[in-house]
Amino acid sequence: MPVYRQTAIVTFTLPGVNIEERMPLTREREYGVTIRIGEREYPAQNFRSPRNDEEWREYVRRLRDCNTNRNENGYRGAVLIRTIGRDLYEKLAGLSPRLAEFLRNATVPRRLVIQTTRPELHTLPWGALYDTDGNFLAAGDLSIAECWEDFSTLPEAMRDRLNLKAELAPDTKKITRSSLEDLPEEITRNPFGAPDILHMEAHGNAVLGEIGEVGSWKMAQKFEKAKVALLWSCYSASGNSWGDSPAMCLHRLGSTFVLSFQAELHNLDAQSISSDLYRGVFGPMPSRDLESTLVRIRAARFRDQFENANWASITLYLRNPIDLSALPLNGPRVPAECWSEEALDNHWDEVVKTVARLKPGDRLSLEGAPQPDKLPEGPFRTWKGTVIRLDGGQDPLSKSTLKQLDLDPDQAPKTHPADCLTWFFDKVARYGAPLIVWSNSAPRHLKFLELIAPSNTLTFLLLYGPPDIRGVVELVNDNRLAEARTVSAGLTEESGDECWQAAYMAYARSENETEALRCIYALKSESERMLLSGNFVSRFGLDPRDPGRRLAGLERRQVEEAYYQAATSISDKNDRDIGRARLELGYLLQSQGEFAAAEHIYRDATENLERATQRDTRWHIALGRVLRDRADLLARQRSRLAEALALLQRALAIHSYHGRELQVAYSNVTAARIALAAGRHSDAIEHALDAANIFEGCDTWRGWSEPVLILLDALAETRQTDRMIAISDLGIAKVGNSNLAEGLQKMAQARLRFKKAQAFWIAGKLDAASEQL
Numbered sequence: 001m002p003v004y005r006q007t008a009i010v011t012f013t014l015p016g017v018n019i020e021e022r023m024p025l026t027r028e029r030e031y032g033v034t035i036r037i038g039e040r041e042y043p044a045q046n047f048r049s050p051r052n053d054e055e056w057r058e059y060v061r062r063l064r065d066c067n068t069n070r071n072e073n074g075y076r077g078a079v080l081i082r083t084i085g086r087d088l089y090e091k092l093a094g095l096s097p098r099l100a101e102f103l104r105n106a107t108v109p110r111r112l113v114i115q116t117t118r119p120e121l122h123t124l125p126w127g128a129l130y131d132t133d134g135n136f137l138a139a140g141d142l143s144i145a146e147c148w149e150d151f152s153t154l155p156e157a158m159r160d161r162l163n164l165k166a167e168l169a170p171d172t173k174k175i176t177r178s179s180l181e182d183l184p185e186e187i188t189r190n191p192f193g194a195p196d197i198l199h200m201e202a203h204g205n206a207v208l209g210e211i212g213e214v215g216s217w218k219m220a221q222k223f224e225k226a227k228v229a230l231l232w233s234c235y236s237a238s239g240n241s242w243g244d245s246p247a248m249c250l251h252r253l254g255s256t257f258v259l260s261f262q263a264e265l266h267n268l269d270a271q272s273i274s275s276d277l278y279r280g281v282f283g284p285m286p287s288r289d290l291e292s293t294l295v296r297i298r299a300a301r302f303r304d305q306f307e308n309a310n311w312a313s314i315t316l317y318l319r320n321p322i323d324l325s326a327l328p329l330n331g332p333r334v335p336a337e338c339w340s341e342e343a344l345d346n347h348w349d350e351v352v353k354t355v356a357r358l359k360p361g362d363r364l365s366l367e368g369a370p371q372p373d374k375l376p377e378g379p380f381r382t383w384k385g386t387v388i389r390l391d392g393g394q395d396p397l398s399k400s401t402l403k404q405l406d407l408d409p410d411q412a413p414k415t416h417p418a419d420c421l422t423w424f425f426d427k428v429a430r431y432g433a434p435l436i437v438w439s440n441s442a443p444r445h446l447k448f449l450e451l452i453a454p455s456n457t458l459t460f461l462l463l464y465g466p467p468d469i470r471g472v473v474e475l476v477n478d479n480r481l482a483e484a485r486t487v488s489a490g491l492t493e494e495s496g497d498e499c500w501q502a503a504y505m506a507y508a509r510s511e512n513e514t515e516a517l518r519c520i521y522a523l524k525s526e527s528e529r530m531l532l533s534g535n536f537v538s539r540f541g542l543d544p545r546d547p548g549r550r551l552a553g554l555e556r557r558q559v560e561e562a563y564y565q566a567a568t569s570i571s572d573k574n575d576r577d578i579g580r581a582r583l584e585l586g587y588l589l590q591s592q593g594e595f596a597a598a599e600h601i602y603r604d605a606t607e608n609l610e611r612a613t614q615r616d617t618r619w620h621i622a623l624g625r626v627l628r629d630r631a632d633l634l635a636r637q638r639s640r641l642a643e644a645l646a647l648l649q650r651a652l653a654i655h656s657y658h659g660r661e662l663q664v665a666y667s668n669v670t671a672a673r674i675a676l677a678a679g680r681h682s683d684a685i686e687h688a689l690d691a692a693n694i695f696e697g698c699d700t701w702r703g704w705s706e707p708v709l710i711l712l713d714a715l716a717e718t719r720q721t722d723r724m725i726a727i728s729d730l731g732i733a734k735v736g737n738s739n740l741a742e743g744l745q746k747m748a749q750a751r752l753r754f755k756k757a758q759a760f761w762i763a764g765k766l767d768a769a770s771e772q773l
Contacts, residue, residue: 002155002288002289002290002291002292002321002322002323002324002325003109003289003291003292003457004109005109005110005111005143005291005321006037006038006102006108006109006110006111007037007038007110007111007112007113007153008035008036008037008099008102008103008110008111008112008113009035009036009037009113009115009147009151010033010034010035010044010092010095010099010112010113010114010115011033011034011035011036011115011116012031012032012033012047012114012115012116012118012121013031013032013033013034013116013117013118014029014031014032014118015032019117019118019119022119023118023120024052024053024120025049025051025052025053025055025056025120025123025124026049026052026053027048027049027050027051027052028048029048029049030046030047030048031046031047031048031116031118031121032046032047033045033046033047033095035095035096035098035099037098037099037102042096042098042099043096044095044096044099045094045095045096047091047092047095048091049091049120049121049124050084050087050088050090050091051084051087051124053120056123056124059080059081059084059125060206060238060262060263062077062080062081062309063077063081063125063262063263063309063312063313064263064264065077066078066081066307066308066309066310067263067264067265067266067269067308067309067310067313068264068266070266070307070308074307074308074309075306075307077307077309078306078307078308078309081125081128081309081312082128082130082312084125084128085125085128085129085130085312086130086131086132088124088125088126088128088129089103089129089130089131089132089137090132092129093131103129103131103137103142104131106135106140106141106142108141109141109143109292110140110141110142110143111142111143111144111145111291111321112126112129112137112142112143112144112145113145113146113147113151113318114126114144114145114146114147115146115147115148115149115151116148117148117149119244119248122146122237122245122248123238123262125262125312126144126146126315127144127298127311127312127313127314127315127316128311128312129142129144136299136302136311138295138298138299138302138311139299139302139303141295142295143291143292143294143295143316144316145291145316145317145318146251146315146316146317146318147251147317147318147319148248148251148252148317150319151318151319151320152319152320153320153321154320154321155320155321155322155323156227156256156319156320156321156322156323157323157325157326158196158227158322158323158324158326158327159196159326160186160326160327161186161187161188161327162186162187162188162196162197162327163187163188163189163190163193163194163195163196163197164180164183164187164188164189164195164196164197164198164199165189165191165195165197165198165199165223165226166180166189166199166200166201167198167199167200167201167202167212168200168201168202169201169202169203169212171203172201172202172203173267174201175201175267175268175270175271176199176201176232176270176271176274176275177201178271178275179271179274179275179277179278179279180199180278183278183282184282184327186327187282194225195223195225195226196226196227196228197226197227197228197229197230198223198226198228198229198230198231198255199230199232199274200212200223200229200230200231200232200233201232201233201270202232202233203233203234204233204234204235204236204246204265205235206234206235206238209244209245209246210246211231211233211236211246212233216244216245216246216248216249217244217249219246219249219250220246220249220250220252220253220255221253223250223255224250224253224254224255225254226250226255227255227256227257227322228255228256228257228258228290228322229247229250229255229257229258229259230259230274230277231246231247231250231258231259231260231261232261232265232270232274233246233260233261233265234261234263234264234265235261235262235263235264236260236261236265237260237261237262237313237315237317238261238262238263238315245260246260247259247260247315247317248317250317251317251319254319255317255319256318256319256320256322257290257291257316257317257318257319257322258316258317258318259277259294259314259315259316260315260316260317261313261314261315262312262313262315263309263313265310265313266308266310269308269310273297273301273310273314276293276297276300277290277293277294277297279406280293280296280297281293281324283406288324288325288327289322289324290322290324291316291318291321291322294314294316297314298311298314299311301314331384331385331386331387331434332386332387332404333377333380333386333387333389334386334387334388334389334400334401334404334405335389335398335400335401335404336400336404337374337400338373338374338375338389338391339374339375339376339377339389340372340374340375340376340377341376341377341378342374342376342378343376343378344376344378344379347369347370348369348370348376348378348379350366350368350369351366351369351370351379351461351463352378352379354366354461355379355380355382355383355435355461356382358383358435358459358461359459360433360456360457360459361456361457361458361459362459362460362461363446363449363450363459363460363462364460364461364462365441365443365446365461365462365463365464366461366462366463366464367464368464369439369463369464370463371439371440371463371465371466375389375437375439380435380437383435385433385434385435386405386431386434386435387434387435387436387437388401388405388428388434388435388436388437389401389436389437389438389439390421390436390437390438390439390441391438391439391440392439392440392441392465393417393440393441393442393445393657394417395417396417396421396438396441397412397417397420397421397424402424405428407424407427412424415610415623416620416623416654416657417657418448418452418650418653418654418656418657419650419653419654421452421653421657422452422454422650422653425452425454425455425458426454426455428458429454429455429457429458431457433457433458433459434458434459435459435460435461436458436459436460436461437461437463438460438461438462438463439463439465440463440465441462441463441464441465442464442465442468442659443464443659444656444657444658444659445462445657446462447656447659448653448656448657451652451653451656451664452649452652452653452656470483471487471499472484472487472488472491472499472502472503472506473498473499473502473617475487475502475506476502476503476505476506477502477617477658477659477660478659478661479661479662479698479700481506481509481510481699484502484503484506485503485506485507485510485512485515487503488502488503488506488507488515488519491503491522493522493524497523497524497525497528498616498617498618500519500522500523500528501519501523501528501532501618502617503519504516504519504520504532504535507519508535508536508539509700510739511739511740511741513540513542513547516536516539516540517536517542517544517547519532520532520533520536520544521544525577526570527567527570527574527577527581528567528577530563530564530566530567530570530581531563531564531567531577531580531581531584533545533563534560534561534563534564534567534584535584537551537556537559537560537563538560538584538588539702541556543559557588557592560588561585561588564581564582564584564585564588565581565585567580567581567584568581568582568585574612574614575608575609575611575612575613575614576608576609576612576613576614576615576616576618576619576622578605578608579604579605579606579607579608579609579612579622579623579626580605580609580618580622582601582602582604582605582608583602583605583609583622583625583626583629585601585605586598586599586601586602586605586626586629587629589601590629590632590633595633595636598633599630599633599634602626602629602630602633603630605622605626606623606626606627606630609622609623609626610623617658620654620658621658621660621663623654624651624654624655624658624660624663625651625663625666627647627648627650627651627654628647628648628651628652628655628663628666628667628670630644630647631644631645631647631648631651631670631674632644632669632670632673634647635670635673635674635677636673636677638677638678641674641677641678644670644674645674648667648670648671648674651663651667651670652664652667652671655667661694661697661698662694662695662698662700662703664694665690665691665694665695665698665700665703665707666691666703668687668688668690668691668694668707669687669688669691669703669706669707669710671683671687672684672685672687672688672691672707672710672711672714673710675687675714676710676713676714676717679717681714681717681718684710684711684713684714685711685714685715687707688707688708688710688711688714689707689711691703691706691707692704692707692708692711695707696734699739701735701738701739701740701748702740702744704734704735704738705731705735705748705751705752708727708731708752709751709752709755711727712724712727712728712752712755712758712759713755715727715759716755716758716759716762719762721759721760721762721763724755724756724758724759724762725756725759725760728752728753728755728756728759729756731748731749731752732749732752732753735748735749735752736749753772753773754772754773756772757769757770757772757773760772
């Protein structure tokens with residue numbers, strides 16, 4: 001199916017005037033307007049053209065000059081064309097507040113249909129719409145199409161084989177011929193059959209409304225059976241301001257999709273746009289969506305070739321969306337070097353059965369599947385689209401894969417595999433439903449996919465590899481702390497600082513001060529010792545250099561900060577450890593309410609960690625944490641919630657990619673805080689409950705009370721006082737039975753009693769509130 005697009009149909013009428021009455025453009029004439037968005041109609045103001053006929057002629061002249069001359073004056077002309085696009089946008093957006101909202105909403109794929117039987121209005125540069133905030137509307141995934149009448153959002157299904165007829169006039173350079181090479185076998189070239197796709201390269205005449213010296217209506221009658229017409233011809237969309245263009249005539253006689261141009265078409269544009277269109281729809285990653293491919297082409301031209309103004313000349317006439325999903329389009333298997341044609345044995349039977357029952361959007365996994373260096377093509381032959389192989393958890397997406405899919409490896413994020421995969425899934429989401437086979441994967445990768453929720457146009461089959469050997473680092477990562485402590489007892493001096501750091505976390509999270517201190521003493525790296533010493537002070541209020549004396553208040557904070565500052569200076573340009581130390585400093589400042597200073601340090605820490613070359617468990621834990629902590633900081637500012645959410649999504653992707661359930665819980669706390677600040681109370685309640693349940697399941701009570709407090713705040717906002725009281729009582733009991741030290745238990749219980757008092761106060765029970773206080 002083509003990409004679903006929310007559709008706005010703007011219909012212009014001129015009562016009392018029939019379509020045979022030709023009229024030039026004028027600023028004074030008023031057109032009636034009806035607006036339909038989805039299934040609903042909205043009231044609208046009358047419309048007046050922002051340009052008259054003489055000004056339209058000047059616009060076409062500028063457009064022609066930009067397209068053909070390509071000199072230093074092109075940019076000035078393109079700016080004028082953009083200004084006309086902005087004026088037209090203001091007229092359009094002013095018709096209806098709901099239409100203005102629709103045009104601004106760049107978060108979903110949309111379609112704007114300009115529908116009118118007035119030929120003069122079809123000459124206006126609708127494809128050049130540019131809003132008052134400086135945004136080119138097509139760049140926000142807005143398809144802009146024109147229609148004579150009766151536009152339908154119901155897709156028109158095409159056959160499983162399509163006949164293409166190429167008309168390349170002998171007096172042209174036949175510059176578009178190369179784009180017709182290497183088309184899939186489902187695109188036939190029968191010269192005697194009726195064309196499904198018309199590809200025409202011929203000279204156009206703006207005055208006579210001709211293509212290849214043939215009049216508009218005569219040409220349209222010859223090729224009226226073509227559902228898709230691609231007119232690589234000058235002025236194919238713009239005969240004159242009161243007549244019929246070749247594109248309009250084809251459209252009116254029944255062609256569903258007509259691509260044309262308002263001004264002269266440069267040979268280089270004809271070659272490159274036709275190549276991009278065919279490759280985008282039928283190439284290595286077939287999208288099977290003509291409209292979406294054209295949107296991307298228009299937006300890319302505005303971005304990369306602004307001065308040529310070809311983005312404004314492109315004109316689409318559309319009756320219905322085109323559905324090319326019946327085309328088999330047996331796409332490539334990439335990367336090619338990771339596939340083979342070897343014969344299958346019985347070990348592949350389950351894979352064959354699973355692939356046969358896959359539906360677009362599925363996310364299935366298999367245990368015990370073979371994991372060869374090269375996957376055999378046999379089990380995946382029933383999948384007609386592109387099949388992409390990812391492999392392993394360290395770096396599953398190869399540069400070779402990107403190159404073979406026409407993606408630039410230099411544009412892929414280098415920060416973390418989770419960032420790279422999220423970017424990659426977004427890039428291929430609008431292609432023709434590819435199957436992604438992830439070999440040597442693990443159950444945590446399925447959870448990663450569930451959390452980042454890639455487009456349902458992508459289908460995943462995860463082939464789980466053999467379980468990894470779980471040492472102390474992996475056990476702590478899995479939150480199997482009892483097993484981690486057992487393994488830690490056997491560590492030696494040769495075990496390495498990464499293992500000792502993990503052992504420290506196993507003991508510290510279990511509130512075992514003595515064993516945690518022993519792990520600090522075993523570290524060889526001075527910077528690592530400083531980092532964990534600061535953490536030890538933060539957790540237990542004890543200084544590893546003098547553990548018999550308990551620190552409190554200002555002295556405790558000063559000692560903790562001193563350790564982190566020391567780690568920063570000792571790290572000797574080690575970005576991983578400098579970033580980790582700065583992360584802890586930022587968290588300390590945030591806890592003291594110094595938010596501006598904390599944000600500055602978080603930014604520095606993020607830069608350190610993103611460029612670090614020493615990338616082990618400590619590195620990716622710190623990278624995920626600093627993103628989450630920055631998001632948590634920004635969640636306190638309503639004006640920056642979108643920024644906070646973007647950071648949090650990255651943090652969640654990284655943590656879930658490595659299966660760090662506890663860090664996912666902390667991220668859910670931030671998600672609850674963002675939702676509460678945004679007034680989405682039901683979302684805040686859901687995220688807070690998820691976080692609290694994970695903390696309890698991980699037996700981590702230091703973090704448990706924070707989501708519970710956010711939960712109580714959300715319930716307070718919705719005046720659910722009975723639930724507040726019940727949850728407060730339950731929380732007080734749970735904290736009392738936890739592994740927290742007595743002082744921490746009392747502090748957490750006091751905060752919960754305060755929330756209980758708040759519930760009584762909201763309910764008007766002032767005596768009960770006073771008693772709790």
